[in-house]
Amino acid sequence: MMMGELWQQMGSVMATIVFVYTVFEKFFPPNLRDRVQSYTHKLTSHFYPYIQITFPEFTGERLKRSEAYTCIQTYLSANSSHTAKRLKAEVVRDSQKPLVLSMDDNEEITDDFNGVKVWWAASKTSTNSQPFSFSYYPPPDAKRYYKLTFHKSHRDLITLSYIHYVLQEGKEIASKNRQLKLYTNNPSSGWYGYKSTKWSHVIFEHPASFETLAMEEKKKEEIIKDLEKFKGGKEYYAKIGKAWKRGYLLYGPPGTGKSTMIAAMANFMNYDLYDLELTAVKDNTELRKLLIETPSKSIIVIEDIDCSLDLTGQRKKKKKEKEEDEDQKDPMKRAQEEENKGSKVTLSGLLNFIDGIWSACGGERIIIFTTNFIDKLDPALIRRGRMDKHIELSYCGFEAFKVLAKNYLDVETHALFPVIERKLLETDMTPADVAENLMPKSVDEGVEDCLLNLIKALEIAKEEEAVKKAQEEARKKEEEDEKEVKDKEVKNNEKASEDVKENGFH
Ligand SMILES: Nc1ncnc2c1ncn2[C@@H]1O[C@H](COP(=O)(O)OP(=O)(O)OP(=O)(O)O)[C@@H](O)[C@H]1O
Numbered sequence: 152m153m154m155g156e157l158w159q160q161m162g163s164v165m166a167t168i169v170f171v172y173t174v175f176e177k178f179f180p181p182n183l184r185d186r187v188q189s190y191t192h193k194l195t196s197h198f199y200p201y202i203q204i205t206f207p208e209f210t211g212e213r214l215k216r217s218e219a220y221t222c223i224q225t226y227l228s229a230n231s232s233h234t235a236k237r238l239k240a241e242v243v244r245d246s247q248k249p250l251v252l253s254m255d256d257n258e259e260i261t262d263d264f265n266g267v268k269v270w271w272a273a274s275k276t277s278t279n280s281q282p283f284s285f286s287y288y289p290p291p292d293a294k295r296y297y298k299l300t301f302h303k304s305h306r307d308l309i310t311l312s313y314i315h316y317v318l319q320e321g322k323e324i325a326s327k328n329r330q331l332k333l334y335t336n337n338p339s340s341g342w343y344g345y346k347s348t349k350w351s352h353v354i355f356e357h358p359a360s361f362e363t364l365a366m367e368e369k370k371k372e373e374i375i376k377d378l379e380k381f382k383g384g385k386e387y388y389a390k391i392g393k394a395w396k397r398g399y400l401l402y403g404p405p406g407t408g409k410s411t412m413i414a415a416m417a418n419f420m421n422y423d424l425y426d427l428e429l430t431a432v433k434d435n436t437e438l439r440k441l442l443i444e445t446p447s448k449s450i451i452v453i454e455d456i457d458c459s460l461d462l463t464g465q466r467k468k469k470k471k472e473k474e475e476d477e478d479q480k481d482p483m484k485r486a487q488e489e490e491n492k493g494s495k496v497t498l499s500g501l502l503n504f505i506d507g508i509w510s511a512c513g514g515e516r517i518i519i520f521t522t523n524f525i526d527k528l529d530p531a532l533i534r535r536g537r538m539d540k541h542i543e544l545s546y547c548g549f550e551a552f553k554v555l556a557k558n559y560l561d562v563e564t565h566a567l568f569p570v571i572e573r574k575l576l577e578t579d580m581t582p583a584d585v586a587e588n589l590m591p592k593s594v595d596e597g598v599e600d601c602l603l604n605l606i607k608a609l610e611i612a613k614e615e616e617a618v619k620k621a622q623e624e625a626r627k628k629e630e631e632d633e634k635e636v637k638d639k640e641v642k643n644n645e646k647a648s649e650d651v652k653e654n655g656f657h
């Protein structure tokens with residue numbers, strides 16, 4: 152007999168029992184009722200050897216969607232779409248698949264775990280308590296739940312292992328199908344300031360990956376391994392007593408692939424990106440709130456950290472000195488300055504953001520800073536522990552060029568490659584410029600035309616570099632000559648005054 156039919160029969164039996172129970176409750180004293188109840192339980196469990204566990208969709212007072220329900224739904228959708236006969240199709244937000252199929256209400260499927268058979272049923276109970284009442288409003292939504300049924304002899308296996316397995320699997324499938332998101336912080340002033348959430352997002356669709364990223368193979372591998380180690384390092388971080396987070400500092404000239412690498416990292420890790428615009432953050436308190444609102448499995452990015460705030464000298468200025476400065480200003484001027492300054496985030500606020508006790512909330516977070524000028528940054532900001540790994544992205548070398556040639560022209564070798572290799576050694580050109588020159592400018596341009604374009608561009612860049620160098624040298628020489636003349640003058644003046652002293656002339 153099918154489980155569904157069995158339950159239908161059980162339903163009518165239950166209705167009779169409920170009726171008898173109501174009569175029984177009315178006419179029998181409480182102590183007798185308790186005794187009869189315990190016997191009934193024993194009797195039913197003897198004849199009905201199955202255990203049922205329900206997982207309601209909503210739990211708690213705040214009607215939060217149950218995480219377990221969502222995981223089970225994902226797990227069953229992946230497993231039921233080929234076994235269940237009635238399926239429900241839904242467009243699910245943030246999922247890569249346009250349509251997600253899951254089992255329909257009152258549908259039932261079986262699953263197998265270590266040779267043990269279990270039954271899953273999707274059910275719902277109507278919450279409308281007055282079925283015949285007339286109302287202008289539609290009846291409230293039904294309460295959905297999943298019901299798991301299994302034989303009582305497998306109680307331990309199911310409750311200790313199987314349910315855990317289903318939840319884990321569900322989570323993993325969801326994270327694989329998840330659409331990545333790119334968040335940015337809302338400005339704290341104006342209408343956005345009243346928004347309950349501090350971050351707004353769009354779907355992240357950057358196609359960058361480590362395969363298409365142009366850089367030395369060895370360096371790339373090292374970064375990939377570092378990321379992999381971090382991802383699977385939950386126990387390790389717990390063992391060494393460190394918060395599960397890692398900081399990367401990406402530095403190098405403009406157009407060397409810092410932003411591209413961030414996108415590649417997000418795609419590789421399957422983490423959401425939180426692009427933090429520091430100048431829009433009011434103060435340190437708000438910075439902390441933003442941090443708390445980022446969940447685990449996220450990458451927090453602060454681009455061009457050297458330009459975001461004046462973070463270079465603030466920590467060095469002593470508090471006392473600062474107070475003295477402030478006291479001397481008149482209050483009106485001070486208030487205006489505060490207003491103009493916009494963001495009051497300080498270096499110490501940022502240091503605490505990265506490394507303070509709050510930064511440990513949530514875990515599994517990566518923080519990335521990018522800068523064009525690493526020397527401008529306060530050493531405290533980029534010390535290991537805050538920025539654990541410093542990655543330099545530099546001008547295009549031959550290895551990086553080969554990746555770009557493969558991406559843009561689909562070639563791995565060419566007779567012109569050795570020429571380009573030599574020219575790249577002589578000239579500094581960013582991967583962004585190399586990529587631009589490699590891109591065919593019309594449908595008629597073939598591989599060779601593009602490579603020749605690049606060679607030409609490298610030659611022009613070399614000439615420009617030589618001119619710049621000559622100009623720089625000429626400027627330096629001019630400065631030195633000027634200095635020499637000045638030094639001579641000073642020396643002559645000194646000599647003259649010494650003569651005056653010695654000879655006693657006035
Ligand atoms: N290493 C690279 N690999 C692949 N493409 C690259 C690389 N570097 C630059 N590019 C190309 O050049 C463009 C600019 O690169 P990107 O924005 O990553 O530079 P950046 O280092 O972030 O520059 P900035 O310092 O100005 O922000 C990208 O769109 C990308 O196509």
Ligand SMILES: [Mg+2]
Pocket residue numbers: 409410411454521
């Ligand atoms: Mg950039």
